[in-house]
Amino acid sequence: MTGKPRVWISRPTFPDVVARLEPHFEVAAEPEETVFSGAGLTAKLAGCDAAIVGLKEHVGAAEVAGAARLRIVANLAVGYDNLDLAALTAAGILASNTADVLNESVADYTWALLLGAARRMGEAERWLRAGHWHGTEFRAWLGLDTRGRTLGILGMGRIGQAIARRAAGFGMQVAYHNRSRLPPAIEGACAARYVDKPTLLAESDFLVLAVPLTAESRHAIGAPELAQMKLTAVLVNIARGGVVDDAALAAALGEGRLAAAGLDVFEGEPGVHPALRALDNVILSPHIASATWDTRRAMTAMAVDNVLALFGHGPHAGRPPSLLNPEVLALRPAP
Numbered sequence: 001m002t003g004k005p006r007v008w009i010s011r012p013t014f015p016d017v018v019a020r021l022e023p024h025f026e027v028a029a030e031p032e033e034t035v036f037s038g039a040g041l042t043a044k045l046a047g048c049d050a051a052i053v054g055l056k057e058h059v060g061a062a063e064v065a066g067a068a069r070l071r072i073v074a075n076l077a078v079g080y081d082n083l084d085l086a087a088l089t090a091a092g093i094l095a096s097n098t099a100d101v102l103n104e105s106v107a108d109y110t111w112a113l114l115l116g117a118a119r120r121m122g123e124a125e126r127w128l129r130a131g132h133w134h135g136t137e138f139r140a141w142l143g144l145d146t147r148g149r150t151l152g153i154l155g156m157g158r159i160g161q162a163i164a165r166r167a168a169g170f171g172m173q174v175a176y177h178n179r180s181r182l183p184p185a186i187e188g189a190c191a192a193r194y195v196d197k198p199t200l201l202a203e204s205d206f207l208v209l210a211v212p213l214t215a216e217s218r219h220a221i222g223a224p225e226l227a228q229m230k231l232t233a234v235l236v237n238i239a240r241g242g243v244v245d246d247a248a249l250a251a252a253l254g255e256g257r258l259a260a261a262g263l264d265v266f267e268g269e270p271g272v273h274p275a276l277r278a279l280d281n282v283i284l285s286p287h288i289a290s291a292t293w294d295t296r297r298a299m300t301a302m303a304v305d306n307v308l309a310l311f312g313h314g315p316h317a318g319r320p321p322s323l324l325n326p327e328v329l330a331l332r333p334a335p
């Protein structure tokens, strides 16, 4: 290789964090948030040795077909349903995510959405701003308590566990369902009881979704599952759009078959199902569960560390800290 290897960063991040790349790489960072077409992405990746991308960038076989030098795609997210991992692996390209650094911020935000939905905060704020408040009414704006209720968690990875650990402070019991049951020590630390999915649906007063989006988890909550939930239940989705059938959810909320929902992610986002937008008993946010200053900086730092490490630099030199397909290293050794 002649000259420095080249890194492309698909969106504005934190200049002081990505500056750590500059002694070792030629860095091309997009100055503005941009939506790249498949062809646009293909053109950006051609000639790069590394890319740092976000969830808007869908990277698969077509996008890397002309990227003979590309060694790593570092995702600025823990979820990586925007990457075709099989295609990247087949092309000898490593992929990494930002595991762990966002667990606590996402868990905090999950509770904000849960409480916001339970206490009707979105609806109340819209009403106040519209100038309807002319005096406090004793029986107005009644919401739901958390104390003594069951928090159900579908998907008990590290984010699910961080959500569960906060439940004791609200006086809640925790039930969870996961592909595999957790070791007793982790169940103990989270004070969480393993149940099958039908039991989780039937028992949860608040059901939080924290599963990655995969072929198996697509529409894990659809009309049949919503029909098994309590009429008084609250659903919170901080996982991914597509885990919930949004049309079925809107119908259940609109027909009073579910009390409320808090949603940070949507099928086809940034589009939001019009029936959801029209409902008052749902609090909506634009996929911001990990959006704190500290966490977004930490996510950027982790993507940078993955790239630096692959090329033999930085605190993890030779050992990128969060590879998704480390088997590629055996086939195509680090540069």
Ligand code: DGY
Residues within 6 Å of the ligand: 055, 076, 077, 078, 079, 080, 098, 102, 239, 287, 288, 289, 290, 291
């Ligand atoms: C993630 O990391 O997967 C989040 O959804 C992005 O903020």
